[in-house]
Amino acid sequence: xxxxxxxxxxxxxxxxxxxxxxxxxxxxxxxxxxxxxxxxxxxxxxxxxxxxxxxxxxxxxxxxxxxxxxxxxxxxxxxxxxxxxxxxxxxxxxxxxxxxxxxxxxxxxxxxxxxxxxxxxxxxxxxxxxxxxxxxxxxxxxxxxxxxxxxxxxxxxxxxxxxxxxxxxxxxxxxxxxxxxxxxxxxxxxxxxxxxxxxxxxxxxxxxxxxxxxxxxxxxxxxxxxxxxxxxxxxxxxxxxxxxx
Numbered sequence: 001x002x003x004x005x006x007x008x009x010x011x012x013x014x015x016x017x018x019x020x021x022x023x024x025x026x027x028x029x030x031x032x033x034x035x036x037x038x039x040x041x042x043x044x045x046x047x048x049x050x051x052x053x054x055x056x057x058x059x060x061x062x063x064x065x066x067x068x069x070x071x072x073x074x075x076x077x078x079x080x081x082x083x084x085x086x087x088x089x090x091x092x093x094x095x096x097x098x099x100x101x102x103x104x105x106x107x108x109x110x111x112x113x114x115x116x117x118x119x120x121x122x123x124x125x126x127x128x129x130x131x132x133x134x135x136x137x138x139x140x141x142x143x144x145x146x147x148x149x150x151x152x153x154x155x156x157x158x159x160x161x162x163x164x165x166x167x168x169x170x171x172x173x174x175x176x177x178x179x180x181x182x183x184x185x186x187x188x189x190x191x192x193x194x195x196x197x198x199x200x201x202x203x204x205x206x207x208x209x210x211x212x213x214x215x216x217x218x219x220x221x222x223x224x225x226x227x228x229x230x231x232x233x234x235x236x237x238x239x240x241x242x243x244x245x
Contacts (some may be wrong), residue, residue, distance in 0.1 A: 015165025053189035138236065147237060149180050149214040156222055162231060170232035173239055174221070182214045 032153075067220040073079070129159070144150035150171060157167050177196040178184035185192050192200025194217045203210035206220035222232075229245065239245040 028199075131132065138165070138168045138172050138233070141168045149182065149218065151216050155220045155221070156218060157232075160222070160226075166232045169236040170225075172244065173232060173236045177245075182212060183215060193217040193221075195224065197221070197224070 035219065119142045139148075144154050152165050153170060153174075157170065174180055174194055174196075177191075180192050180194055182194055184194065186196065189198055190200070191198040191202060194214060195203075197217075197220065200211065203217055203220040206223070207213060207216035210216045210220065225232055225235045225245075229238060235245040
């Protein structure tokens, strides 16, 4: 059981007519707020007017008139003034110089020849005779026979580092002096051996067998030529000039 309030009443349920068709729900009509439309239009108009004021110059109509005259700016005064501080004068200066004549060279004094004593002249003549003269043309020597005196001389020339031309000069020189005879002796002067040492005993400095050994005689002879004339060609040139070496 349900208790009922003494003052409450239950409304009876409406009776629906069953026509056999499905019931369609009733839609509530939408109400538009026409009161907000004027406010939106007014805001848009105000924004548009603000933009147009900045875009369009209010005085464009007056400026477009043919009778428009622009007012003077700065009260008629010039916008800029250029003041010259003072006059400018251009001057050109050229460096001064002085020309001088080139000094003449001092003449070199001619040296006075000093008189030479007779003894000094004699010493000079001897030095000129001892000095080697220009090398004379030399006949090319043939290849020496092995073991001969010329072969010994050729080997010694090579050991001294001399050229083959020095061997040619030596062959011509000692052929004239002794014919390369180890026992050759000059009866008038006493010269002896292949190099014609004067006297022959000088060759003892190269060996005690100087009287018969061609190697000893050639060793002494090349030492003598090297010390006095520098080379066999120097000795040959001197022999060509004065007839001896």
